[in-house]
Amino acid sequence: MKGLDDMGQEEHLKNIATEFQTEKDRIKGIVGEIGGKNNAQHKIVSLVFALLIVVLLVLGVALQKISLFLTLEIVVLIGIFKILWMFYEVQRSIHFQFWLLNSLEFRINDVDKRMKKIEKLLREEKQSGEAKEIKTPLESEKESQDIEKQD
Structure with missing residues (x-):
């Protein structure tokens, strides 16, 4: 029986790894669209x-349709515009990455708060020895909405 459990656990871990890889590829594609170097x-x-x-050169x-000095000035000006455009693209990419990391931080903090709340409820249940009903945040919200509707 233990061998079957190990096989099931191994399959579960493989599924998690493939899901992680697909999510990683999807996020890589999104970041690449925003500011990646292989962007079309x-x-x-x-x-x-x-x-x-x-063409200018x-x-x-x-x-010799344009003077050499004017040609070099225009080429340098176009080069500067290219560098400015590259700075803009990098800034856009950095802003997107910051936004993504900030969103992840908020979600992690939310999950952490929920986990602490669940741990607290489990500790209280363990200490009191009573079997308390643990409600998910969605169930609690639904229950409070039902109470408000009755009022």
Whole structure:
């Protein structure tokens, strides 16, 4: 019998591991969409900036349609715009990650409060020796709403 329990526990752990991996991949995809380096928008903008610089250099240096000094100034200006755009994208990604971590912190604190409340109820039940009915927060809320409706 013990071997069967170990097999069931092993399957349960495998299921938890696969669920964790799928959730990890999903979150990785979301973060990648917001500010990842493999973002399609990031690639397009980088390509546009690179094409602008190449076109300006060809016009200015090879074809001499624009003066060399003006060409270099415009290329440097476009490079600065690219760097500013990259800072903006990184800031957006950092903001999203902060928001995600902040949300997780609030949820963890909520779970911690519930766990402490349940531990307290279990300790009280153990000390009193009586079998108290433990209600979930949802049941308690439903019961209070029923009482309010009766009033």
